[in-house]
Amino acid sequence: MDYDPMAMDDPESLGPVVKVSESGKVRVKFELSNAELAFANSLRRVMLAEIPTIAIDLVEIEENSTVLADEFIAHRLGLIPLNASGAENLLYSRDCDCDEYCENCSVRLTLHAKCTGDEIMSVCARDLVPSSERINQTLGSPIITDEAGMGSLILKLRPGQSIKLQCIAKKGIAKEHAKWAPSAAIGFEYDPHNKLHHIDLWYEQDPKAEWPPSEYADWEEPPQEGEPFDYDAVANRFYFNVETSGSMPPQEIITEGIKVLQTKLAGLIHELSDEGDGDYNGPRSPEFGGGGVDGGWQDQGYTTPYGNNAGGSWSGPGGGTTPYGQTPYGGSGGWQ
Amino acid sequence: MASVNPQHNNAPECVWIILFETFLLGDGEKKITETVVTSMSNCSDFLLKKEDHTLGNLLSEYLKKADKVLFAAYKVAHPNVAEVLLRVQTDGTITPREAFISTCKLLVSQLGHTGREFQKELALRQFADQGDQGGAGDGL
Numbered sequence A: 001m002d003y004d005p006m007a008m009d010d011p012e013s014l015g016p017v018v019k020v021s022e023s024g025k026v027r028v029k030f031e032l033s034n035a036e037l038a039f040a041n042s043l044r045r046v047m048l049a050e051i052p053t054i055a056i057d058l059v060e061i062e063e064n065s066t067v068l069a070d071e072f073i074a075h076r077l078g079l080i081p082l083n084a085s086g087a088e089n090l091l092y093s094r095d096c097d098c099d100e101y102c103e104n105c106s107v108r109l110t111l112h113a114k115c116t117g118d119e120i121m122s123v124c125a126r127d128l129v130p131s132s133e134r135i136n137q138t139l140g141s142p143i144i145t146d147e148a149g150m151g152s153l154i155l156k157l158r159p160g161q162s163i164k165l166q167c168i169a170k171k172g173i174a175k176e177h178a179k180w181a182p183s184a185a186i187g188f189e190y191d192p193h194n195k196l197h198h199i200d201l202w203y204e205q206d207p208k209a210e211w212p213p214s215e216y217a218d219w220e221e222p223p224q225e226g227e228p229f230d231y232d233a234v235a236n237r238f239y240f241n242v243e244t245s246g247s248m249p250p251q252e253i254i255t256e257g258i259k260v261l262q263t264k265l266a267g268l269i270h271e272l273s274d275e276g277d278g279d280y281n282g283p284r285s286p287e288f289g290g291g292g293v294d295g296g297w298q299d300q301g302y303t304t305p306y307g308n309n310a311g312g313s314w315s316g317p318g319g320g321t322t323p324y325g326q327t328p329y330g331g332s333g334g335w336q
Numbered sequence B: 001m002a003s004v005n006p007q008h009n010n011a012p013e014c015v016w017i018i019l020f021e022t023f024l025l026g027d028g029e030k031k032i033t034e035t036v037v038t039s040m041s042n043c044s045d046f047l048l049k050k051e052d053h054t055l056g057n058l059l060s061e062y063l064k065k066a067d068k069v070l071f072a073a074y075k076v077a078h079p080n081v082a083e084v085l086l087r088v089q090t091d092g093t094i095t096p097r098e099a100f101i102s103t104c105k106l107l108v109s110q111l112g113h114t115g116r117e118f119q120k121e122l123a124l125r126q127f128a129d130q131g132d133q134g135g136a137g138d139g140l
Helices: A005-009 A037-049 A070-078 A250-273 B012-020 B053-065 B096-132
Strands: A017-023 A027-033 A053-064 A106-114 A121-124 A153-157 A162-172 A183-190 A237-244 B032-036 B043-049 B069-075 B083-090
Touching: A017 B096, A027 A037, A027 A250, A027 B096, A037 A183, A037 A237, A037 A250, A037 B053, A037 B096, A053 A070, A053 A106, A070 A153, A070 A162, A106 A121, A106 A153, A153 A162, A237 A250, A250 B032, A250 B053, A250 B096, B043 B096, B053 B069, B053 B083, B053 B096, B083 B096
Parallel strands: none
Antiparallel strands: A017 A027, A027 A237, A053 A162, A106 A162, A121 A153, A183 A237, B032 B043, B043 B083, B069 B083
16 A cells, blocks of 8 residues: 655644554454544444345244244344355345346345254254355355354254254445344443543542542543543544444444445435435335446546546645545536 | 245235344335425435434544534434434535545545554554564463
8 A cells, every 4th residue: 555755744734544453363453543523423323234235034834843932943044144145246135137036135044954853953054055156165154253153053953953044144334133143242441531521420439449440541641630621622533443243344334434424425416416416315115226336436446436546645635636526416516 | 926026925024124124125215315494595415314323423423523514413313213314515616425525535545544543553463463472472
C-alpha cells in the first residue's frame, strides 16, 4: 500500500488511525482513533447488523422421530454458522430469477441420521451435508471449530430414532434475523477512565476500588487528582473487539463492514446527484430487483462506483478535491 | 391475478413485507427525498427510507462539523418505522444538498482510508505475531 509522504506531515489530515493489537482466527482487537464517536458507532452497528452472510432459512422435514418438535429443530438449524466465503457472489433469493430458490441464490444441505446403536447419539453440524451444486465448494459448509471436529450440537437421538431433512440456506443480513450476524459479539469501548462522564458508575464507597480497570486503562492517561472536568472533551479513541461467529474471518468482518457502509453512502450520493435516472435505490422488494444489482457494488478494494479513492489524502467538505472530483457527480450544483 | 408474481401468490407475502420492511424499499419508494423547508432559509429536510441511526447519526454529526452548515439534526420518529428525517441548514453559499453530498463523499473516503489503514496495520500485526512465536502460533 503506497501512501503519500507529504500527507504524513499532518496527522490530523490523515483521517482515522487504526492500531491492531490482536489478530487471530476468532477475534481482532483494534483501536480506532482520530475519528468521531458517530463514525465508530456506525461502523459497529453495520458490522453487527448489515453484513450479508448465509444461514439456513427453509427446512423441509421428511422424517422426525426425535423428541424435539420440527420447528424447534428448524430454529436450531437456522442458528448454525455456515461458511460465508463467496457469499458476495450469491444472489439474494428475492432478487433471483428462479421461482423459489436455486443454486444461484441458495445452498442445499441435507441431514439424515438414525441411531442404530444402543447409546444416545449426538447429531452435530458436521452431519449436515451440503450439496455439490453451489457456487463454490466452501460456501454454506457448516463451521466446525471444536477439537473433536463435530461442530455445534443440533439434537440427540435415542436408539431407533431418526431424523431426515433438507435445509435451504439463503443469503441475508442480521437486521432481518440475528442468525445472519457474522459477529458473535463486538466489544466497543472508549474513555477507560470515564473522564467524559458518559457513564455513571454504581458504587458503595469508592468506584475506583470497586470497578476493575479496563483492559485499555494503561493506554490512556488517568485523570489527575483534582483535575477539573473538561467540558469540551470528546471521545476520540475507540477500542473494538470483533469476535466472529465463524462464518467469516474476523478481519473480513471489519473490511466488509466498511464496504457496506460505503455502499450505503454511495447510494445516497448517487440518488441525490443525478435526478435523471434514479435507478439505484438501495435494496428493494423483488418486484423491482434487477438480478445482479449486488454484483456491481462488490469490487476490489475500497473503490466504490463513485470513483477511485486510492489517493492517500482527503480534504474537507469545502475543499472540493475529494477523490470524486472526476465523477459525473462532481460538479452537480444545479438542483433548481 | 396470481400469475403476476408466482413467487408471492399467497400468505407468505404478508410475512415477507413485514420482515423486510426494515431494509427493503417498497414499490416506488425512493431511498432519499429532499424537501425544501420554506419556513427557514437555505434549509432542507432529507427523508431517508429504510435507514436507521447508523446513517442518521453519522450524517448529522458530520454535517454539524462541515463548513457552511449552520444546523443539522436527525430523528427516527418511531422505532418501528425505518425512516430517518435529517434537517440541514446552510449559510447560503452552498445548498443543503451540496452539503449533504460532500459530507457523504467525505465519509466514503474516510471509510476507505480506515479500511486501507486497517489492512496495513493488520499485516504489521500478523508479521509481528509471526516473529514472536517463531511462525508456530495460530494467533488464537
